[in-house]
Amino acid sequence: MALKLADYKTSVHNDWCPGCGDFGIVNALQMALAEMGIERDKATIFSGIGCSGKTSHFINTYGIHTLHGRVLTFAQGGKLANPEMTVVAVGGDGDGLGIGAGHFVAAGRRNIDMTYIIFDNGVYGLTKGQASPTLKLGEKTKSLPSPNTNYNVNPIGLAVASGFTFVARAYSYDVRHLKDLIVQAVKHKGLSFLDVLQPCPTYNDINTRDWYAGEDLAKESIERHSRIYKLEDTGFDPVVHYADEAEINEKLAQALIKSLEWGNKIPTGIFYKNETISPFAIRLTDKIPNYIENPPAKQNISKDGFPTTDVSAILESLKV
Amino acid sequence: MGSVDFSWLIGGPQGSGVESGANVFSKVCAELGYQVFGKREFHSNIKGDHSYFTVRISDKLIHSNVNDVSLMISFDAETIFRHYDEVMAGGGIIYDSDLNKITTESVGTLDNYFKERLHQELESRDKPFTIDGVLEIAKEKGVRLYPVSFKNILKDLAEQTENPRMKGMVRMFNVIGVSLSLGLIKMPADSLLKSIDSIFSKKPKIAEINKQAANYSYNYASSKFTDFSFTLPGIEKQSDTILVQGHQGTSIGKMVSGCRFQSYYPITPASDESVFLESHELLEVNNDRPGSTIVIQTEDEISAIGMMIGSALTGTRSSTSTSGPGFALMAEAIGWAGMNEVPIVLTVYQRSGPSTGLPTRHGQDDLSFAVAGSFGDFPKVVYASGDIEESFYDTARCFNYADVYQVPVIHMMDKFLSSSVLTCKKFDTQKIKINRGKLLDAVEGEYRRFAFTNDGISPRSRLGLDNGIFWNTGDESDEFGHITEDPQMRIKMMDKRMSRLELILKQVPEDEQVISHGVHDYTIISWGSTKGPILDALEMLKKEGIEVGFVQMKLLHPFPAETVKLLLKNVKTIIDIEANHSGQLGKIFKQNVTKEIDYFILKYTGRGMTSTEIYESLKKILENKANKREILDHGS
Numbered sequence: 001m002a003l004k005l006a007d008y009k010t011s012v013h014n015d016w017c018p019g020c021g022d023f024g025i026v027n028a029l030q031m032a033l034a035e036m037g038i039e040r041d042k043a044t045i046f047s048g049i050g051c052s053g054k055t056s057h058f059i060n061t062y063g064i065h066t067l068h069g070r071v072l073t074f075a076q077g078g079k080l081a082n083p084e085m086t087v088v089a090v091g092g093d094g095d096g097l098g099i100g101a102g103h104f105v106a107a108g109r110r111n112i113d114m115t116y117i118i119f120d121n122g123v124y125g126l127t128k129g130q131a132s133p134t135l136k137l138g139e140k141t142k143s144l145p146s147p148n149t150n151y152n153v154n155p156i157g158l159a160v161a162s163g164f165t166f167v168a169r170a171y172s173y174d175v176r177h178l179k180d181l182i183v184q185a186v187k188h189k190g191l192s193f194l195d196v197l198q199p200c201p202t203y204n205d206i207n208t209r210d211w212y213a214g215e216d217l218a219k220e221s222i223e224r225h226s227r228i229y230k231l232e233d234t235g236f237d238p239v240v241h242y243a244d245e246a247e248i249n250e251k252l253a254q255a256l257i258k259s260l261e262w263g264n265k266i267p268t269g270i271f272y273k274n275e276t277i278s279p280f281a282i283r284l285t286d287k288i289p290n291y292i293e294n295p296p297a298k299q300n301i302s303k304d305g306f307p308t309t310d311v312s313a314i315l316e317s318l319k320v
Numbered sequence: 321m322g323s324v325d326f327s328w329l330i331g332g333p334q335g336s337g338v339e340s341g342a343n344v345f346s347k348v349c350a351e352l353g354y355q356v357f358g359k360r361e362f363h364s365n366i367k368g369d370h371s372y373f374t375v376r377i378s379d380k381l382i383h384s385n386v387n388d389v390s391l392m393i394s395f396d397a398e399t400i401f402r403h404y405d406e407v408m409a410g411g412g413i414i415y416d417s418d419l420n421k422i423t424t425e426s427v428g429t430l431d432n433y434f435k436e437r438l439h440q441e442l443e444s445r446d447k448p449f450t451i452d453g454v455l456e457i458a459k460e461k462g463v464r465l466y467p468v469s470f471k472n473i474l475k476d477l478a479e480q481t482e483n484p485r486m487k488g489m490v491r492m493f494n495v496i497g498v499s500l501s502l503g504l505i506k507m508p509a510d511s512l513l514k515s516i517d518s519i520f521s522k523k524p525k526i527a528e529i530n531k532q533a534a535n536y537s538y539n540y541a542s543s544k545f546t547d548f549s550f551t552l553p554g555i556e557k558q559s560d561t562i563l564v565q566g567h568q569g570t571s572i573g574k575m576v577s578g579c580r581f582q583s584y585y586p587i588t589p590a591s592d593e594s595v596f597l598e599s600h601e602l603l604e605v606n607n608d609r610p611g612s613t614i615v616i617q618t619e620d621e622i623s624a625i626g627m628m629i630g631s632a633l634t635g636t637r638s639s640t641s642t643s644g645p646g647f648a649l650m651a652e653a654i655g656w657a658g659m660n661e662v663p664i665v666l667t668v669y670q671r672s673g674p675s676t677g678l679p680t681r682h683g684q685d686d687l688s689f690a691v692a693g694s695f696g697d698f699p700k701v702v703y704a705s706g707d708i709e710e711s712f713y714d715t716a717r718c719f720n721y722a723d724v725y726q727v728p729v730i731h732m733m734d735k736f737l738s739s740s741v742l743t744c745k746k747f748d749t750q751k752i753k754i755n756r757g758k759l760l761d762a763v764e765g766e767y768r769r770f771a772f773t774n775d776g777i778s779p780r781s782r783l784g785l786d787n788g789i790f791w792n793t794g795d796e797s798d799e800f801g802h803i804t805e806d807p808q809m810r811i812k813m814m815d816k817r818m819s820r821l822e823l824i825l826k827q828v829p830e831d832e833q834v835i836s837h838g839v840h841d842y843t844i845i846s847w848g849s850t851k852g853p854i855l856d857a858l859e860m861l862k863k864e865g866i867e868v869g870f871v872q873m874k875l876l877h878p879f880p881a882e883t884v885k886l887l888l889k890n891v892k893t894i895i896d897i898e899a900n901h902s903g904q905l906g907k908i909f910k911q912n913v914t915k916e917i918d919y920f921i922l923k924y925t926g927r928g929m930t931s932t933e934i935y936e937s938l939k940k941i942l943e944n945k946a947n948k949r950e951i952l953d954h955g956s
Contacts (some may be wrong), residue, residue, distance in 0.1 A: 073626025
């Protein structure tokens with residue numbers, strides 16, 4: 001029986017603020033799962049802490065709401081032990097790029113075949129609006145006592161530099177585009193990253209829906225005023241086509257330069273995609289040939305309550 | 321019986337092959353039928369600082385080192401300065417005769433605190449601050465000195481083998497030292513050569529050179545020095561004996577128990593276990609395709625525990641291995657695992673804290689933290705092994721406790737255990753049982769991960785299982801695992817989780833919780849690696865007709881207060897022995913058993929206890945001459 005969008009929704013009451021950008025992301029994620037027809041019990045959504053952390057409770061697949069900043073560690077462990085499972089990790093920008101930044105970088109180096117989505121709104125919402133790592137230097141969102149004194153992290157640039165092999169940005173109010181990007185990210189062979197710009201209507205009074213829509217620019221009678229545009233509409237080619245160092249470097253540099261674009265024009269879409277880098281499972285298979293067919297979660301370890309692992313060769317080597 | 325009790329000490333700068341020398345010596349002694357107990361001490365340093373290895377051998381079962389050294393072999397000056405006074409009257413020192421005139425000042429790695437104490441001693445004995453000075457003191461005590469010029473040995477070897485390169489091979493000093501020792505005690509040489517062959521099995525050329533050096537040195541000592549009081553020709557070999565190193569009990573235990581995922585961050589002294597697991601990542605499985613252990617080196621210990629939990633959620637037996645500082649970083653996630661009833665095993669190889677403390681030294685410093693660490697109330701098990709042999713079987717128990725009670729299990733090991741090498745009975749894998757508790761293979765109908773049940777334990781699905789969808793959260797949750805802040809649900813869920821503690825005390829067999837090695841008027845309570853030196857000390861007292869009891873705690877949380885109360889009912893004097901400052905077990909004991917500890921025997925120098933010093937403290941207690949806190953300090 002084909003699964004419908006409704007099958008991916010739980011009955012858990014959603015307590016996000018009215019107008020929150022998170023709704024678009026959870027909807028897109030459910031749409032993407034339905035479109036790909038991923039069996040509900042073959043997918044796990046791991047989430048961090050904060051408003052975005054509740055995402056896993058709204059999706060009717062396995063859902064693991066983890067610790068602040070640690071979502072990638074739980075998700076990677078789950079995927080490594082059961083590689084046939086579809087794994088999507090979600091969390092806020094403070095979760096992933098503040099407290100969890102070390103895990104973000106390390107995850108990139110491993111390139112485990114899963115997807116990480118950051119809900120990027122520039123503030124810590126659930127603790128009442130402190131500055132998050134993506135808020136720009138000198139900006140003062142409404143509950144900050146004084147303007148932000150830190151320079152911002154560049155999520156796309158950091159992902160590209162850390163070894164993520166699929167790096168993209170979406171806007172939570174363009175649900176269809178976001179859904180398409182999620183589908184591509186999940187299908188990507190390796191670690192995919194999606195930076196989703198998401199207005200926080202309660203605490204971020206700078207990067208609002210109207211701001212992204214360029215209402216202020218419209219007033220200045222600029223013709224095409226929405227700040228958001230799609231890279232794919234500009235002929236931008238993010239894909240590494242050959243396992244060639246020069247091409248990889250060129251695409252990395254191009255993605256990094258694109259990631260610095262902000263202000264009146266904000267690019268969305270795929271910045272970088274490279275399937276010539278081996279996913280972690282392949283690296284494991286080099287030393288454990290049957291890892292994919294017989295991963296940790298599938299292995300039989302006992303029969304009738306007794307162990308089946310044979311360590312006699314090791315014990316023999318210790319014998320005197 | 322018990323006629324052989326011989327302690328051998330080898331010392332030298334780190335990186336000079338002290339450990340491999342000791343491994344050869346231990347292997348040879350074990351091959352010749354002797355029981356072996358060895359322990360390594362080293363600085364937090366890669367090359368140059370002092371390290372030493374003490375190997376005690378006997379014809380009966382032994383579990384610890386003693387203070388007295390029977391034979392010391394040193395190929396540097398520092399070893400002589402640091403250990404000359406440990407060699408007993410009638411014992412011997414083999415040393416490099418080219419070092420005689422070396423002064424304490426010229427040995428840069430001798431720290432000032434030690435030098436000051438040594439100078440005081442030399443001054444009071446009117447001796448020069450040189451190797452000659454300390455050796456004179458040893459000689460006056462009755463120690464035999466065996467000077468050997470290592471340089472000349474290499475020179476003679478080079479001539480004899482017509483291989484001029486031999487002259488510069490100072491890397492062979494360790495093999496030469498071991499061979500001189502074995503020649504002196506007349507231990508048959510063939511097992512020495514066999515042992516060298518097996519160590520260099522992949523480098524036959526190097527094996528050959530080392531064997532030439534071994535042969536030469538062995539013959540040199542056995543023909544030149546004939547007045548040594550110890551000869552050890554070998555005894556009848558016990559069947560099924562293995563020579564194991566510290567981490568091998570838990571790592572082989574993990575393989576047999578079916579642990580298939582280990583994540584870790586490098587830390588002394590825990591990483592050896594993970595490295596061993598990765599070196600043996602491919603596993604033979606009876607009547608099945610090969611299995612494997614996925615060993616992941618993570619970016620920090622927080623990631624290590626996060627990954628382990630993620631893996632455990634798929635139904636995989638998962639674990640990590642760490643030491644104090646890493647254990648501290650894991651605290652928050654242990655609570656998450658407790659909240660979500662995830663079975664995980666943390667193997668904690670304790671060292672001296674607090675903070676970085678004495679990073680390569682021993683300590684039982686983390687019991688209080690293991691029991692109390694992580695905020696909030698949740699059930700967990702803290703379990704301690706007394707020796708390497710126990711640690712193999714205990715590892716399997718820990719995984720069973722984790723699965724059956726769906727709790728995090730903290731398996732307490734320590735640096736004393738991790739840097740020991742000993743002979744014991746071959747691990748019996750037939751004795752291992754695997755109990756996965758309420759882990760599900762299939763789900764029928766509506767599933768609730770945290771369903772209320774009679775025993776407080778819910779059937780457990782795993783990520784990826786058909787129809788077994790569940791949710792987890794660090795927040796309080798309902799039966800499905802969705803967030804709730806309902807006060808009545810909170811009460812029910814807290815009670816459900818915490819009821820495990822009672823259940824564990826009720827269901828875990830009593831002899832898995834506590835081991836009574838005899839109860840008398842004077843009885844010791846202790847936990848972990850102090851077991852070995854305590855048992856040997858009690859044996860010494862027994863020879864004098866004195867009986868002292870010993871209750872070894874294995875299950876430390878939940879604490880089996882009633883069992884312990886009953887055991888100690890008629891005890892007049894309770895002695896707590898631990899390698900930490902505050903008597904951490906004593907505090908837990910007092911809180912749970914509501915009884916005072918009469919005496920503490922404590923050691924926090926970072927060096928393991930010897931049976932000699934425990935014996936001496938117990939004597940003082942028995943003679944009513946002891947302080948409430950007896951503080952031990954043996955060992956350089």
